Amino acid sequence: MSDEKNICPDCNQTMKIIGSRKRTVKDISGEQYMFSLRRMRCETCNIIHTEIPDCIIPHKQYSKNAIITAIKGQCDYYTMENSTVFRWKKQDIPELQ
Numbered sequence: 846m847s848d849e850k851n852i853c854p855d856c857n858q859t860m861k862i863i864g865s866r867k868r869t870v871k872d873i874s875g876e877q878y879m880f881s882l883r884r885m886r887c888e889t890c891n892i893i894h895t896e897i898p899d900c901i902i903p904h905k906q907y908s909k910n911a912i913i914t915a916i917k918g919q920c921d922y923y924t925m926e927n928s929t930v931f932r933w934k935k936q937d938i939p940e941l942q
């Protein structure tokens with residue numbers, strides 16, 4: 846484990862790691878990857894934050910890369926439904942900007 850500081854995005858204080866949560870993400874071919882996301886608590890705000898790596902978009906089942914590839918139509922074959930891709934396009938996902 847690295848000793849990098851985990852800074853609260855709200856108050857800039859150091860947060861304490863309180864555990865981790867498993868998160869499954871699918872890539873463009875539907876293959877699943879398991880991530881372990883650290884959960885941290887800010888003792889100033891009393892808020893629990895979950896660390897989200899760059900390749901994961903909150904509340905999305907697919908990886909960022911998979912979503913970008915699908916939206917841009919860079920792949921002839923994907924496992925997600927057309928309606929899912931259509932929804933992503935309409936959502937204007939902030940993490941993709």
Ligand SMILES: [Zn+2]
Pocket residue numbers: 853854855856857858887888889890891
């Ligand atoms: Zn805080």
